[in-house]
Amino acid sequence: MKSSSTKSHPPWLPVPFFLVFCLHVIATAESSRVAASAGAFRRKLDDIAGSIDIDCGLPTGATYTDPITEIPYIADDAYIxxxxxxxxxxxxxSDDxxxxxxTLRSFPEGDRNCYSMRPPEGRDKIYLIRATFLYGNYDDNDRLPEFDVFVGVNRWASLRFDNASHVVNKExxxxxPLDHIYICLVNTGLGTPFISALEVRHFHNSTYTSVSGAPLVLYERLDFGSATGEIIRYNDDAYDRMWYPYNCYSCGTINTTLTxxxxxxxxxxxxxxxxxxxxRPTDENKPLSxxxxxxEATLDFYIYMHFAELEALQExxxxxxxIxxxxxxxxRNVVPIYLHSTTITSPQSVRGSKLNFLLSKSMNSTHPxxxxxxxxxxxxxxWQSPTDQADVDAIEDIKSTYGVQKGWQGDPCAPIHPWNGLNCSNNGYRPYRIISLNLSSSGLTGQIPISLSNLHMLEHLDLSNNSISGEVPLFLxxxxxxxxxxxxGNQLSGPVPSSFxxxxxNGSLILSxxxxxxxxxxxPCKKKKSSIFVPVIATIVPLFVITLAFLILWKYKRSTKGKRIGKSHGALGSGMKLESREFTYQEIIRITDNFRTIIGKGGFGVVYHGHLxxxxxxxxxxxLLSPSATHGSIQFQTEAQLLTRxxxxxxxxxxxxxxxxxNVAILYEYMAGGDLEKYISVLDCSRRVLSWKERLQIALDAAQGLEYLHIGCKPPIVHRDVKTxxxxxxxKMQAKIADFGLSKLFPVESQSYLSTRVVGTVGYLDPEYYTSNRLTEKSDxxxxxxxxxxxxxxxxxxxxxxxxxxHIGNWARPLIAKGDLRxxxxxxxxxxxxTNSAWKLLEVSISCIRSISIQRPMMNHVVSELKECLDAEVANEESARVNEDGEVEEEFNNDSFAMSSSTKGVELEQGPEAR
Structure with a gap:
């Protein structure tokens, strides 16, 4: 069996899974793959970021660790x-x-099938992408296929195989230029496309760039003077470049044991x-050639030559x-540095059916x-630019909102042809724009999404013969x-805006x-004429309303007997009204005393303090929503709708x-303690330090709120922006989850995940969700x-x-590995x-931030673990209060967390509760 990039090489070796984990941080990117093993902690997390390692063809959700490299691999179902x-x-x-x-994934249907990956580093960063193919007669046809591979909308390579055991690597x-990287396999009519493995690596610097900035396709990567004949890659190479051994004719070798x-x-x-x-040349007086x-006489080649002096030259x-x-x-006059590498690149591209290298000894040199x-x-x-990013974001949101299952993959407009139901403008090499969208008879439900308003070049829109409800939106x-x-052919209601x-x-819009x-x-809309039933209805309805009112009042009195009338809905203890209501803007002005006190700010606007x-x-x-908050209105609407349920x-x-x-505003209960972020900074001395027990109780409170969203709500809700x-x-320092503007409700309770655009906060964002757009409760x-x-x-x-x-995870892991709790x-x-409580809490936190979501616990398990942590801390405090006579010392404490053991037991045993 042989392996090649463009020609044969030794056998392919498995690609490592660089476990680094966060995303594009302000200056230095961190990684999205976090290891669960101690061995992973030893990796150089600052060497590489944005790593994605996919074993194509694994069963859905499957993972494993490669026995040779000890690298975790994941299935590709999250990407295609x-x-x-x-x-x-x-x-x-064979064993080797x-x-x-x-395993592999083949694509017998469709002209193009695309993997969609979203590296944490985002657009305009340098990535090494490697795709690997082994036919292996998986279909028992013994017929070698030929097909093309595209990166986005541009062709990367044409795949051909010498035999069924031929391994081909393309790098x-x-x-x-966009946030996503699309790898598309295109059927050229010469067999079914397939793929075995797919990897993405990020480079922190701009070392590998051509003068023109065009992509670089690997032709050869050679290790000269190799004594073992092995392919060298990770973990010897932090970036997982594959170095193939090469020894030229009439050449000698030189080596060192030093690093x-x-x-x-x-x-x-x-x-x-x-x-x-x-x-080096065998004859030291001759050049190395x-x-x-x-x-390929017409191809442009770019050269990188790497040198390091291996001998300690004497005076x-x-x-x-x-060269x-x-x-x-x-x-001219190249002088390698002792035990330090130097790289020389070609100042411009080189052409030729042969590349003849000649390294000639200088006149004054004593060594070859x-x-x-x-x-x-x-x-x-x-040459071809991808579809405009705003159009891509809009159509992806429409796809997510309506759950479109039309094989919508990769770039909406290319390669080969647009997505089913789309037409795109042909602007030469400029970005495509979506000009037509036809989702007629597609089983759509719900309202018309506002993301349609971002398709600024849209000329034709057909949403007919579905079950779309709500009003005709003005933004169309x-x-x-x-x-x-x-x-x-829908279920639209209400008045049609006059602009339509x-x-x-006037003929500027064909409207149906x-x-x-x-x-x-x-x-104005005309009311339907009264019928013979109107007098009857007019008599029955008031009687029904009166009866219903008496029933509600009777039930209310029973439920509130012995309770304070002003107690809030669901034992909030804040004196709020039983039912939420609508306020006028003038009332908001009075409540805030003309917006006198600001207690918070955000991208949406300002938060004010007030009194009803x-x-x-x-x-x-x-x-209060700021008029300049472009997406705030949608988030406000989402938040208000969720908060009512x-x-x-x-x-x-x-x-x-x-x-x-x-004017748009949402009114909440006032939380006098402020947000948690203000209390936990070691650099902020302006606030009192939270005790360890307070921290545990806050953690438990917040966990129980998330547990309710994930398990107590039917269908579940994912918050999507959990942060301090x-x-x-x-x-009383009781913790409560807030800000539901980015939350997502699962339309069907049985759904395991949602495919949706990525939102959240840097540092807290789930790397798997970020790379795959696959949202689950495990993201929270x-x-x-x-x-x-x-x-x-x-x-x-x-x-x-x-x-x-x-990232805090990268900072903490070496200390955890050393057991440095101090x-x-x-x-x-x-x-x-x-100490036991602290280690227990550390174990819980590390289990929550594993890179693979299926390895993370559910929130009900987290709640259970946090209760054990708090129990351990309380037991520790009680033992500390025992005096020399073995008696428990009486302690008077204004701390809101000091409670009797019986009261605490009741509090901690509460699960997610709906009211």
Whole structure:
């Protein structure tokens, strides 16, 4: 069996899974793959980020650790929804065949099938992308297929195989212009496309860039002077580059046992194992020469040559040489540095069916030239720009909202053809724009999404013959290019905005609204004529209402007997009214005393303090939407809708809202303690230090709020923005989850995940959700794990340093591995905590932030573990109060968390409760 990039190489080895974990942080990116094993902690997390390692064809949700590299691999079902999983034929499986090559995903249907990956580093960063293919006669047809592979909308490579055991590696260094990286397999009519493995690596610097900035396709990566003949890759190479052994004719070798770049790493971060060997001419008086036969005279090649001096030259000795390629001098007087790597690149691209390298000894040199390693790339310009990012975001949101299952994968407009139901503009090499969307008879339900308003070039929209409800939104009439709108055959209701009628009358818009019996197309809308039943109904309805009112009043009196009338709904204890209500803007002005006191700010607007003017003077917090908040209105609507249906003692309560068309506000119960973020910073001395027991109780409170959202709500709700600033504390330091503007409700309770655009906060965002757009309750679990780490350490989610920023997980892991609890726990506690409780809480937090979501616990399990932590701390305090006579000392404490054991037991046994 042989392996190749563009030609044969030794067998493919499995790709490592670099476990680094967060996302694009302000200056230095962290990784998205967090290891659960101690071995993973030993990896150099600062060497690589944004790693995605996929074993294509694994069963849904499956993971495993490669026995050779101890790297976790994941299935590809989070990145693609089409295709068929298969195993290669048993006759092609041997003991030395890497596990990732034993399965594959094939695509017998569709002209193009695309993997969608979202690396944490985002767009405009340098990525190494590698795709691996082994046919292995998986389909028993013994027929070698041929097909194309695209990166986004541009062709990357054409796949051909020498035989069924031929392993082909394709590698490209690419800077994606969009947030997603799409890898598409295109059927060219010569067999069914398939893929065995797919990896993405991120480079921190701009080392691998051509002069033009075009992508670089790997042609050769060679390790000169290799004594073992092995392929060198991770973990010898932190970036998992694959170095193939190469020894030229009439060349000798030179090596050292010392480490190269042991003091300072270069930007290329070359593996010492590669650089500690080199080749030199057998005759020291002759040049070092070798030739690569490309057979492609029209291709542009880019060269990287790597050197390191391996001999400790004595005084008067020197190694100086010139480098020529195809007769053109690339560099003169090259002097390798002892045990330190140097890289020389070609100043411009080189063409030729053969690449002739000549390294010539200088006149004053006492030693011959050497070469340690060589990389040759083909410059592959990507001329076609992808679809406009705003259009991509809009259509992806529409896809998520309606759950479209039409094989919508990859770029909406290319390659080959657009998504089913879409038409796109052809702007030459400029970005595609979506100009037509046809979702007729697609089984759509719900309202028309506002994301349609972002398709500014849309000319034709057809949503007919579905079950769409709600009103005809005004924003559709504001689409500047819309010429045809068909909303017929739905369940729309209410008046049609006059702007639609005007455009239809003047011929600028072809409008179809037939088949919506509840839709009013006249202005003003006419009421239906009274019928013979009206007098009867007019008599029955008042009697029914009166009877119902008596029943409600009787039931209310029974339920409130013995209770204070002003007690809030669901034992919130804040004196709030039983029912939320609508407030006018003038009332908001009075409640806030003309917006006198600001208690918070955000991207949505400002939060003000106020008092209800209903005689109770109940304190409230009023979140007022800023007119400049572009997406705030949608989030406000989402938050208001959710708050009316969720009720729990650990969720911030909803008092009411204001929406007069111009001013939008939401009123909450006032949380006098502020948000948790203000209490946990080791650098903030302005607030009192939370005790260890307080931290545990706050953690438990917040966990119970999330447990209710995930388990107590039917269907479940994912918060999507769990962080310390969204955990509020009341005057008794009880914690409550707040800010539900980004929350997502699962439309069907049985759904295991939602495919939706990524939102959240840097440092808390689940890396799996970020890379796959696959949202589950475990995304909240990850964010909550970061909150737990902050409660333990007193550190922010992103720790700002002098030279780089560090994610709290990366900061904590080395200390955890060493068992250094002293330097882990917030120093302001001065050691006043139970060690067993602290380790237990650390274990819970680490289990929550595992990179693979299925390895994280459910929130009900987290709640159970946190109760044990709190029990351990309480037991520790009680034992500390026992005096020398064995009696329990009486303690008077104003601490709101000091409670009798019986009261505490009742409190802790409460699960998610709906009211």
């Amino acid at each position: 929804t089409t295709g068929v999983n298969s195993e290669i034929s048993s006759i092609h499986i 065949l890497p596990v990732p090559l034993r 490209i260094i690419h800077v994606p 190269i770049d042991s003091v300072n790493r270069t930007d290329f971060n070359l593996p010492s194992k590669v650089m500690k060997t080199a080749t 070798f030739e690569l036969n490309t057979r 008067g000795e020197s190694r100086v040489f010139d 020529s390629l195809n007769g053109i001098v690339l560099r 030239p050497i070469l340690n390693a060589l990389e040759v790339f083909v410059i592959r310009p990507f 009439s504001e689409l500047p290019s819309l010429r045809t709108l068909n909303l017929g 009628i005007e455009k239809s009358n 609204l037939h088949g919506n019996p509840k839709l009013c197309t006249q202005s 003017d209903d005689g109770t003077r109940t304190e409230v917090a009023i979140k 969720i009720h729990h003692k650990n969720l911030a309560s909803f008092v009411g809202y204001c929406n007069d068309g111009t 600033s969204n955990i509020l504390l009341n005057d 679990v990850y964010s909550f794990g970061i909150v737990l780490l902050q409660l333990i350490t007193g550190r922010p989610a992103i720790i700002v340093g002098h030279n780089e920023n560090t 330097n882990l726990v917030d120093p302001r506690l001065l050691g006043n905590f139970d």
